[in-house]
Amino acid sequence: MKLGKRDVLFLVLIVALVAVLARHRGSEQGKxxxxxxxxRPFQEALANGAAREATExxxxxCHATAARPLPPGHPPKEQCLYCHRFAAPRH
Ligand code: HEC
Ligand code: HEC
Structure with missing residues (x-):
């Protein structure tokens, strides 16, 4: 099969779309x-079966107060651990 102009354009679009999605995914992930x-106590509570929503x-x-504000433009707040994973646990 010969690749026509339209096929190439289609491929480029797909690649661009995947790239944009991948970047977006990365930007949702906090530190x-x-x-x-x-x-650590939060991580231990979770490891012991506490609900994520309750833990958050x-x-x-401490965060999201005047003393330790979240950065401006921070995404909607409540589900901290959805975006901020714990650093890799040490064994
Ligand atoms: C007792 C106060 C306190 C509580 C509760 C607390 N934090 Fe923190 N957090 C801090 C302080 C102080 C720092 C900065 C110093 C450090 O790295 O430990 C920090 C740093 C962080 C950072 C890293 C910021 C950076 O610049 O790298 C993240 C992410 C974070 N906290 C998320 C959370 C999440 C999610 C929770 C709930 C599970 C939480 N914190 C609960 C005090 C708190
Ligand atoms: C929808 C995803 C999302 C949720 C939910 C979320 N965060 Fe974030 N958070 C981010 C991203 C992305 C950044 C980096 C923002 C920036 O650099 O402007 C960030 C930055 C931060 C920082 C500053 C770290 C730094 O860059 O110095 C702290 C602290 C933090 N978040 C804590 C929290 C806490 C506490 C909660 C829950 C109350 C929370 N986050 C909920 C995505 C999220």
């Missing part, structure tokens, strides 16, 4: 949650 003394309620105690 990992550090595994320090402050954040604790995040705003």
């Amino acid at each position: 990992p949650v550090p595994l320090d003394a402050v954040h 309620q604790g995040c705003v105690r």
Whole structure:
């Protein structure tokens, strides 16, 4: 089969679309949650079966306050751990 102009254009469009989606996916992912003394209890609670939604309620105690504001233009807040994964656990 010979590749016509239209086939090439179609391929280019697909590749561009995938690239845009991949970039967008990356931009939704926040920085990992550090595994320090402050954040480790949250990770342990989750590991012990606590609900993610309930655990996240604790995040705003420190973040999203005047003392530790989220960056301007930060995505809608409540589901922190959907976008911020914990740093890779150490074994
Ligand atoms: C007791 C206060 C406190 C609580 C509760 C807390 N954090 Fe934090 N968080 C901090 C502080 C202080 C820092 C910056 C210092 C550090 O890296 O530990 C930080 C840093 C972070 C960072 C990294 C920011 C960067 O610049 O890399 C993320 C992401 C984060 N927190 C998410 C969360 C999430 C998600 C939760 C809930 C599961 C949470 N935090 C709960 C105090 C808190
Ligand atoms: C929809 C995805 C999403 C959700 C939900 C979300 N974040 Fe973020 N967060 C991001 C992205 C993306 C960035 C980077 C934003 C930027 O650089 O402007 C970020 C940045 C941050 C930072 C600053 C880290 C830095 O770049 O210095 C902190 C702290 C943080 N988020 C904490 C939280 C907390 C706490 C919650 C829950 C209350 C939360 N996030 C919910 C996506 C999310």
